[in-house]
Each structure stands twice: as C-alpha cells, then as structure tokens.
Amino acid sequence: MADKSVKKVVLAYSGGLDTSIILKWLQTEYGAEVITFTADLGQGEEIEPARAKALAAGVKPENIFIEDVREEFVRDFVFPMFRANTVYEGQYLLGTSIARPLIAKKQIEIARKMGADAVSHGATGKGNDQVRFELGYYGLEPDITVIAPWREWNFKSREALLDFAEKHQIQITKDKRGEAPFSVDANLLHSSSEGKVLEDPAVEAPEFVHMRTIAPEDAPDKPTIITIDFEKGDPVAIDGVKMSPATLLTKLNELGRDNGIGRLDLVENRFVGMKSRGVYETPGGTILLAAHRGIESITLDRGAMHLKDELMPKYATLVYNGFWFSPEREMLQAAIDYSQEKVAGQVRVKLYKGNVTVIGRTSPYSLYDQDLVTFEEGKVAYDHRDAGGFIKLNALRLRVLAKRDKRG
Amino acid sequence: MADKSVKKVVLAYSGGLDTSIILKWLQTEYGAEVITFTADLGQGEEIEPARAKALAAGVKPENIFIEDVREEFVRDFVFPMFRANTVYEGQYLLGTSIARPLIAKKQIEIARKMGADAVSHGATGKGNDQVRFELGYYGLEPDITVIAPWREWNFKSREALLDFAEKHQIQITKDKRGEAPFSVDANLLHSSSEGKVLEDPAVEAPEFVHMRTIAPEDAPDKPTIITIDFEKGDPVAIDGVKMSPATLLTKLNELGRDNGIGRLDLVENRFVGMKSRGVYETPGGTILLAAHRGIESITLDRGAMHLKDELMPKYATLVYNGFWFSPEREMLQAAIDYSQEKVAGQVRVKLYKGNVTVIGRTSPYSLYDQDLVTFEEGKVAYDHRDAGGFIKLNALRLRVLAKRDKRG
Amino acid sequence: MADKSVKKVVLAYSGGLDTSIILKWLQTEYGAEVITFTADLGQGEEIEPARAKALAAGVKPENIFIEDVREEFVRDFVFPMFRANTVYEGQYLLGTSIARPLIAKKQIEIARKMGADAVSHGATGKGNDQVRFELGYYGLEPDITVIAPWREWNFKSREALLDFAEKHQIQITKDKRGEAPFSVDANLLHSSSEGKVLEDPAVEAPEFVHMRTIAPEDAPDKPTIITIDFEKGDPVAIDGVKMSPATLLTKLNELGRDNGIGRLDLVENRFVGMKSRGVYETPGGTILLAAHRGIESITLDRGAMHLKDELMPKYATLVYNGFWFSPEREMLQAAIDYSQEKVAGQVRVKLYKGNVTVIGRTSPYSLYDQDLVTFEEGKVAYDHRDAGGFIKLNALRLRVLAKRDKRG
C-alpha cells in the first residue's frame, strides 16, 4: 500500500509512543524523510522533549518543528467558535474537534516551506480525528499525499505494534505495556477520555479518568465570584485584568478546575457512523459559554439571537465533522461575527461546586431597558393597547384556520 | 371601550387579588355574567378557596369551575415539549409558556358548554402571557370576544386599583398594600419571579425570590442517585416505581428542590419586543431534560437527533410566543413524536448541589455498539479502510475548491 | 387621533390621487408643514409633474424633494436580494417588498436634514406595505412619529374620500370616479396588480391587468439568445456590453417583456395575516434569477449552495415582512455576500415565449471539472473504490438502526 514515491512527509508528532512508532514506520516503510511538527496547544505536557526523541529517531535538526500555538489556537479557533455558543448534540463543547484544523494548517504550511509532498497523523481509523485532519489537509492543499498509518499498516494487535517499537528502540513506558485504561486527548480548551474503562455507557465513569477538574464534591464550600469583560464577543479580561486569549483561557481553566466545573459524560454520534462514549472536561470553556450567553442576553437583538440559535447546530456539526475550512463554515462565521460587533460589557459569574451561574451583566451597549418592562414609559414609548393589535394580527391566520377546521 | 353586548364571560380566575378585581370589574364595567375557571396546575396553592371568593363576589354556584388539570398538563403539554429537548434562547425551559394554552383550552371548552360569548384573563399588556392566552382562544374559537382588562381599564396607578378593590370589598392582604418585591407565576413545571427587585440585570437575584429550590449551597453534601425509566420519549418511572405523569414530575421536583437544582437567572427577549429579566426554578424539568438527552443519546439515530436539534429553536420560539395551537407547532410535533418510538430505557442520574449528571444509560433499543468502537468488529462490520474512501469523497469538493482558490 | 404636536412631516408622495389627498389631509387635519418626497424607482411614470402638483397644494419649493434613485435601488437592494436567489413562498420575486426600505430610508434622511418630526405614507391598513415602510422608519429613526392616514382618517367610503378631494380642488381623473378594476404598484423590478377584478382566485387574471409584459402567445416565434456577465454575484454586462445596475435591469426588462417572460399569478400569505391574490410581472428579474442560478451552478461549492438554499426562505420572509433593516437580515446578507466572491463568468440564456432557459455557462472560476465526471482522471484524482468506503460509512448508522428495528 505504501506509496514509494513519497519523498518527504510532515508528521503531526507528539513525541508519545504512537507517533514515535509512526515516525519510524514512515522511515522504514515509505523510506521517506520525516519532518516532525510538535505543537504546544496547551495539552499540559512539555513539548521540548519531542526534539530529543525526534533526533534520536534520526530526524534531521532542520526537520524538527516545535511551536507554541496556544495564542493562535484560542484567538483564531476557540473564540470564533464560542461566538456561536457552539455545542454539539446539545452538550459537547468540541474541544478536540477545534484543535485539528489548526494542526492541519500548520502541517501544510511546513510542507509548503520544506517542499514536502505528504503529511501524516496518528489518528485511528474509527474516529473523527482522521477526518478532521485530512479534510483540513485537502481543503488547504488539494494535491498533498495523506498517509494515515492506522488505516494502512498491518499490525494485527497492540502486541505487534509494541514489538515493532521495541525492535526500533522506541521507548515504551512501563504502563503502556499494561492495558491503558482509556485514551486521552488534551489541549487548552479541554481534555477527553475515551475507550476501555469507559466503553460501557451504563457504568459511571471512574473518578480517575478526570484530569483537568476536581470533583464538585471536592471543590470549596464557598463560591468564587469573578467578572469577565467582553469585546466583540470575545473575553478580554478577568476581574478587570486584561489578558491575551490563551492566558485568559488558562486562567478560566484554573478557576473551573478548582470549582469542579466542566465535566461531561456523553454518548455522542461520530461522523464515521457509530456512537461512542467520552468523558470531557472543559472547565474554562464551560464558564466562557455561560458568560458569553450572559453578555449576549443584554447586547444582542432578538432577531440576531434567534438566528444564531437556529444556525448553531449546523455550525457545530460542521466543526465536529471537520469542515472548518469549508465555505459553509466560513459563511456561517461571517454571519455570526457580524452579530458580535457590540457584544461587549461585563458579566459576573458565580462558580460553585460544578455550577456556573451568571449573576450580573452590564454593558455600554445594553438593549435592556428597565423602564420598558415596568409600568413607566421606557426610552421607547410602549402603549399597552398596541398589544391588542399585535395579538389580533398574529391571530388572524389562526382564526381563519379555526373557522375552517372547527378545532379544539 | 367596554363592549356592552358581552353577556357571559369565562375568566381565568386564581382567587388572588388581581383576578378578583378583574372579576368585579367585568361585572360592573361590562355588566356581564362572570364564569370563573380555577385550575390546579400544580402552582402549590389550594384552589378550593377560590370557590368561596367567587361566591362572595356574586358568581352563581353553577358558574364556578374548579379543576385539577395537573395530569393533563404534564401528559399533553409538558412531556410533548420535553420530547423536543426544548429550551428558549439556549436556557429557558418554558415553564410559564407551556401552561397558557391549556388554560385557554379549558376556558374555551367552558365557554362552549355554558354559552359564553367572551373570555378574559389577568395578564398584563407588556408581557407574553396575554399573547399566549389570546392566540389560544382565537386559535380554538375564532369568534370569541376577548377581554384583556389590563389593556382596557383606566386605573392610572396601583393605588387606583386598590381603591377599586376596597370599594368593592375585595380583601387585600396586608403585604399587597406595600410594594410587592416581585411578581410570580407557578405551576407543576416551574415557578418564575420577575420585576421590581429583579429589574436591574446587573444585580444578583436575592435568595428570597426562590420558592421551589433550596440553594445549592444548602443542599446535602452527599449526592442523590436515581434512575428514570422512559417509554416513547416520556418518563414513566423513578427508581423502578411507575408513576403517572404529574406524580412523576412532582417527585422530580422534590428531588430537584432538595438538591438545589434548576435555578436560572436570565435576561430574555419577549415576543412583544422588549428584554426582561426573570428568575426561574424548574427543578424537576432540569432533571428531566438531562435524563431525556441521556436516553436519546443511546436510542436515537444521528440523523434523527441532528434534525431534532435543528428544529428545536423554532419549536421553542413557537411555544414561547404562544403558537401551541398552530399548524407549524403541530407539524414539528409530528416529526418529533415520530422519532421517539424507541426512546426507551433507563437513565441513572446523579443529583448534587445544583448539578444533574447522567452517569449511566441502558436500553433494550440501544444503538450503541460497544464492539464497533473498539478494535474488534462490531455487530456491523467496520473496515478501517472504508474511512479512507469516506474522507476522500467528503474532501473532493473541498479539493476542487482549493485548486481554484489556492487557499491557506 | 391627529397628533397636533407634529410640525413637519415627510410624505412619500407619488403625485397621484391618493397621496394628493393625504398631502391635503396632513395639512388640514394635522396643520403640519408637509415635505414631499417623490422617487423615480423606475415605475415608468414621469416624476417631475409631482413638483407642480405639490406646489399647487401649497408645498414650499424647498420642501419638494424629487430624486432618481434607480441606480441605488438596483445596486443596494435588488442585486443583494438576488444574490440569495430570493423567492417568497416558492415563487414571488418580492418586487414591491424590496422598494419600501429604500423609500423609508430616503424619507428619514430628508426628515433629519429638514428637521421634520414625522413621516407619512399612502399604504393602506390591510397590506404589507404599511409594515415595510414603518419598520424601515422605526429601524432607522426610533423616535420618529409615523402618520398612517389610511389607518387614521374617518372616510367611510371611497365616495367620502373623493368628496374630500373635490372640496380641496384635487384633480380626479375621469376613470378614478368609476370603479378602478385593480390597484397597482410598479418599480424597476416589477409591477403588481391586486384587488377588484383579481379577487376571486378561481378566475383567470384578465389580459388587461398586465402592464410590463406581452403574453407568451404574442411573443416572437423565434428565441432570443443573450449572454449575461456576472461579477461577485451581480450582473454587469449583457451581450458583452457593460452597464450600470439600473441600465442593465432596464435592458433585461425589455428583453423579458418582449418575450412574454416573468408573469406570476399568485395567492400569497400577507404578514398581516390574510391571503391575497396578486398578479406580478418581473420580466428582467425572472431572467436574472435563472442566470444567477446558472453562474452559481458552476462557481459555487456544494456546501455554500446548500447553505444558501436553506437560508433563503428565511431571508425571503424577512424581506417580505419588512425587516430589511434588521440584524438578522444583515447577518444573512453577510453570509450570502461571503459566498459570492467568485460567482463570476458568463451565462447564455435563451428567451422564448415565457421560457427562460440557461443553455451555457462559463467562468474563470469554474468548479466544474469535466475530467472528474468521465472515465478519465480529473484535476483531482478520483478512485472508484473510494466510493465503497464512502457508502459504507454513510450506511453505518443506518445498518445499526436496521439491526435494531428489523425494518422494511
């Protein structure tokens, strides 16, 4: 199956066991020059060690790319997605999905710069990530060759894989030999756990699968109250302190973690067709979603808000399915971004043992008119009798229908 | 303004101060025979006392209708709405909205039976409820006369209203003379608080506005774990005990209340055009929504689920705006109900200090196939290589586009 | 009812009988200084005569505004709407709807410039146009006073109206005394006929109601073939001749008229709640819609096209209902415009006795890849076997479902 014509391949390389095996496999099976790309997406692990491992595997120094992309990740991917209040299947905050297009983009950029003719990733053949990576690759560089080792190689079992690793002097940490109890993905937005111990959706997820949050039960008995400032739909400060996107999300993650916020145990529908069960932790994102809805609630017109709510499920599915670099996602983003111009102000949020509660919102652009809802006249006059006509004309078609159908 | 030709009017009568004033006003201003309808919707107050009050106001015994409609309310209104996972503006569970069509329906039924030519309600001229009541009336009985006292009478102030009450010997409880700090609606699904002390959305809602739930902070330190059984998308049992719809929701409310579940502080967009701030408590409904999503997650096909998610915002807006008795709500219901045939099984839910967490789901109709997501073959065989073709064809249009546009 | 505090009012003035009566009524009833605004929207009548009439009615010369807005109308309203392939209720090209926001905008601009405190229009109380005008006014100038004479005055009959006209020396053309057989609206995009002779939807519209098109039966026996050039989704040239927007639409109208193109006999649903029957003639617009779909068919990606098709009905309803100046229409426009960047090229269209047929399309940005659909490999390689995987994974969820449900 190996396409011997491949000369240079850019591999999304974490430095972990699986991508180390892939690195070696690309070298031996394809005879290709491997370029490694290792990104700090906020996964919470050092990325520099990947350099030594790559060197040890025979990668040329100039072929090793290590980059901290946290700011770009949050600014250009996470925040735009949160402008849409995006949740997949009513609940999932898309923490894994949103990172893949960025990695794909970086790989393509490196491939162009280095004259590579192929890209490769470590996603398996049953998951969504292979789709997200590859739609990203193809959508940016249509003629690139994509190598998906998990779909190509002939290792029949985990054992065979580990034998290959051993044979090529790839270090296998002790616990990898044993059955790892679940598989993990992590970045600055979230961590996810899947598989093994989680595979029976009838059985509660064990506490130890959680990496980013303490249990609500273990969180402090006193609430934490913070304020978040927004500009153009994006958070820009916590408790009045301006922060860069990644710094701010990091801070929200800490606040969320400490208050047991952002856990989700979900059975979801994969794009490739099966249901799977995952445990997600999105501490900062969970706070951000609530706060963003809070600031929108006073600054966004009803028409804009309802249109956003109607478009959101489609937007979420596009991101989940890997269509970030598609005209339809970009069209929806254009509509959403248009709506966020005046989504600015301050939201007060109470964090307490797993709960995120918006307890106050203010904005220089508030559309909330206190006078309008009281007996008094507001900035815009309101005449009670107008409601009569409003109802009458809204009712008209229903009345004509009732005449015909003798309902009720 | 009073239409002197009105002979008999069916009033939605709670027995409280406002509808007592309306009762008297209909008698004096319209010279109409008043029929009172008082429903037990689970608002948590005795309804029988309304009889004595109506009699005292001169209503004929045969014109007093008092009915416990809790089962009908939950079975025919609340549960159908929850089949759609309905939330308005991302958060509100529509507790007030969903009760109005039932009251309207009952009033129309009584009007037909008693030969009344008009109906009346106590909703004000700035709110959504007037719309919901009246669209219900007109949608069922197109020629009915609707009397909306709050839009018609000439009382210039709360004082003038109370003077009218005093003049007609309507009892005014002491605290009503003082400024009531907020206004309230309640039924078996929820309670809501609005106005006065809540009018500044920047200020946290005071603890005392809550009626149905204790604060998460005051809830037990130990989680409560329950199971909920579903059939055709509706809950039918708690912890294995079969219950009628209203009994079940009552039980969920208790569980929710005791665990500080279901509070919502929201600025929402009213159909009549302004934003308003409300505090809602939907303890049982909040549990039900989570559990329903849980059972759907293993029994509903992706296509059905995503279609439901796309339709939901429209459905929610229809309910919120008062279009329950409309062809489009009924069409959506037909689609939703079609999807619920096999939404059955059991969900385990953990309740803890404001959190509702689905921790397990089982179903005789589960579509979750444990084998499919592992390395093993599932009931339906999965070939990793299929994913390659799947991605290639999904990417095809994006590649053609990238060829043209030289993106990235 | 007349608000005597109104000082200056800007009237949308055609110079015809109805708005002449309104002009006089505003002067006499409100005692207001009237400013007239007369626009050339391409209605096919001279607008200069309106000046003499206004002067004769006592309007000060500096209060008479006459403007040719055809280019602005087509460029900023008609073309943006056609980018969305907009049709209301599957058929109506919205010729009347799209003109109202422009008139409203112009009136508000004049009101600001002249210090007027009110605006007025001649639309009746049963139609959509009153809504479109007034939502435009309010959406641009929230405190403006709106005078809608047809909803306010007390003329009980057409006779009373004409008596008022006579009393104030307003010229009544002979045929106006008689029952006019239908009412008319016209601009550069279309003409519409409604009412009277058209009110029975069972009866065919008589030939004489048509103003802009000859009957297909009377059109030439030989087809006319033209080419239309597009840039960024808008037509820019006919048969290679570059034209301004209004000039181009005028030319398309001539071509359509001569070939019997663009007639529509429709029963539609008004925003105010009733059904009405109209006969519309949109000769140039009908050609434009077909041609625009034609150029999109080769330049627009499937994802973009399908998203546009899904959004269109909502967009059409917003325009029809008068929400041009609303955040949700603007959000949709942002999405649509984003998609049109490369909608450019040339379409050949055959016009023949009522038919518009796209017979050829070319584009420098074509996404059509002749090689892809043949047995040969295209610019982007296509492997037949990919289809197997594509189908398998698309089928996966259906197979799991079939396993459960034993369908068929």
Add this chain to the structure above:
Amino acid sequence: MADKSVKKVVLAYSGGLDTSIILKWLQTEYGAEVITFTADLGQGEEIEPARAKALAAGVKPENIFIEDVREEFVRDFVFPMFRANTVYEGQYLLGTSIARPLIAKKQIEIARKMGADAVSHGATGKGNDQVRFELGYYGLEPDITVIAPWREWNFKSREALLDFAEKHQIQITKDKRGEAPFSVDANLLHSSSEGKVLEDPAVEAPEFVHMRTIAPEDAPDKPTIITIDFEKGDPVAIDGVKMSPATLLTKLNELGRDNGIGRLDLVENRFVGMKSRGVYETPGGTILLAAHRGIESITLDRGAMHLKDELMPKYATLVYNGFWFSPEREMLQAAIDYSQEKVAGQVRVKLYKGNVTVIGRTSPYSLYDQDLVTFEEGKVAYDHRDAGGFIKLNALRLRVLAKRDKRG
C-alpha cells in the same frame, strides 16, 4: 476482490447490455447463482424481453422476477415527495433519485424470499445511484453483501468490457459499438441524459438528447387548459376523471410532452463530490409541482407553508443523497404529511409551449377570504387600527436597537 462465499445474488437487471455483462460477470467471477429483478417503472421499454435474455444467460426460470411497480412507485415515492414541493438545488425534480429506493426495497424483498445473501446493481463508481441503491440495501437489510461490479472489476476500457460481452455471447446492438453520445435513465417521473455530448456546460444541449418532450418551439400554438383535483395533497383526477396514481402521472406526462414542458439543463452537485451536467425531462412532474403549489396556496396556513419551505431543501438533499430509508427523511415526511390533510380542491392550469401557469384554484377548504382583503369586513373581522399595534410591537426591538446604534 470477489467474495467467493456469496451464493445467491439478486441483480437489478434491465436486460440491457451493461446489466447483461454484470449478470455474466457475477456468474463467472463470483460463481454465484443470479436472481434477476426487472421492474417496469415506466421507463418506456418493454420489460418482458428481459426474461428471455435472463434465461439465455442461464438464469433459472424461478430466479427471474419481473414486476410492474408503476403504481407503487408513484403512490409511495413520487407523490409523497411532491407533497414537499421538492426541488434539489432550486431546480431538479429528483426523477432518478426517487426511483432507486424502490428498486432497492424490491431487491431486498426478493433476497429475503429467495434466501439470497447478496444484491447487485449496475450503477457506476462516480455517480449518485450507487449510493442510493446501497444506502437502501443497508438500511433495510444491514448484513446483506453488496456487489458493485463497476467498482470491482478490472476492465480497463469500454473495449475490454465489450470483449467480455462478446466472449460470453451477449448481444451488442450495433450502435453500442460506436460511441454512444450520452447515457440515459428513465422512469415514469422523468428521463435524464448525461455525459459525452453534454459534458461541456458551456455548450447548449442538442435537441436529440430529449426523449420525453417536444421542444417548446414545436408545441401547439394554442394553450391546453386542464384541471387537476387534489385530495390530501395528492392529485386524484384530471379534468374530473379520477385516475390511479400511475395513470394520472402518465396522462400528465403526455400533456407535458405535447406542450414542451419540463425540460431542465442543469449543472448539479453530486453527493460523491463533483459537479455534473444533466438534461432532465419531467413533463408531468413539472405540471404537478405547479398545481400542487397552487392548491396549497389557498388551503395551507402561512405557518405550515413557511415551515414546509424551510424544511424542503433538507428533504430534497436527503432524497438526492439516497437517504430515503432514514429516520430524518421519515420525520420530515411525518411533518409534511400532517400538513396535507386539507390540501384538497381543484386547480386549473394552462399549458403552453413550455409554460405551466396556474390560472385558477378552488377548494372546499379554502383559507382565502375575499372579504378580508377588501374594504369590507371578512368572515373574521379586521380592524385597520390593529395594524398600528402590530407594527409598533414588531418595531419595538428595532427601535431599541436604533437608539443604541444610531443607524442609517
């Protein structure tokens, strides 16, 4: 590649060259017992000759299934689809798409009855039909083996294929040896032509590709006027003569053909990812769509109609992509069918040289109220002043927004 374990395969067999080659290939390559299924879908060719050909190819008499499915096709597939006013990409009436699920269903039924373990079809690897067939198979019988010869065999060219045919004594009609100028599909709803001479979308389709319609230019100079009766959204009579579904559609096809109606030249987006150009002729369907919209225009409430219009693009895409037997298509159908209960009455349609014009509609369930649109009061009273309140409240949010944003 051939799965030698296949014992019996049900082939969708037309009797033509391609499926005759496939029949033989299944016998020789798979060593499988072949069962042929030949359906009369109204393609306009005799199906009985397929029996002799199958026998000649060695198929056992009891393995030959020939069935006239025209009534089922129209009643259970075509009419339900037309209830939704379905058009794909704004124009295509889905004539090919809608026939595939029926064929798939029949093949599965035969496979079950005959104990076959596989099904096969003659669709190529670049088209939509393979997807439609196979999603149908899998959705009804998840464990069936699917054989798609065009994706599997190794014939490198048309020549190789014909050599195989000759070798196995399959008759090749003279013109098949030459380059056929385009490929064809046909059934009672439509015929389609694709490929070869049509592949350049810049070049007009030649007259000779049309099979079902005469050119508008060749149609009679006098219009034909017919009436169509509807019940529950389906046509039931022409000119007062009741007809079965297939008879009625056949009659409409004749009327359409004779008047040059129903031609479409389209570049469309295939599900498999590329654009293709087709010429479609749907004479009867084109009339039916116009007439159905006509009867809906007076019998369907606005809410129902607009919801249908919003759902339609999704419904069309599902049918086009082959998801007929999917929960989401069935959910949409449930909603659509719910709306059609009172879509009944009579539509008069004028047919003239390619044009279909609705010129009259009547219904016992008409919602059109002539009085409502005139100055007179209708069945439901209309008060002009109600429009004032209606507009005011619709404008309220826009005014609050304008206050904030100082627009215009």
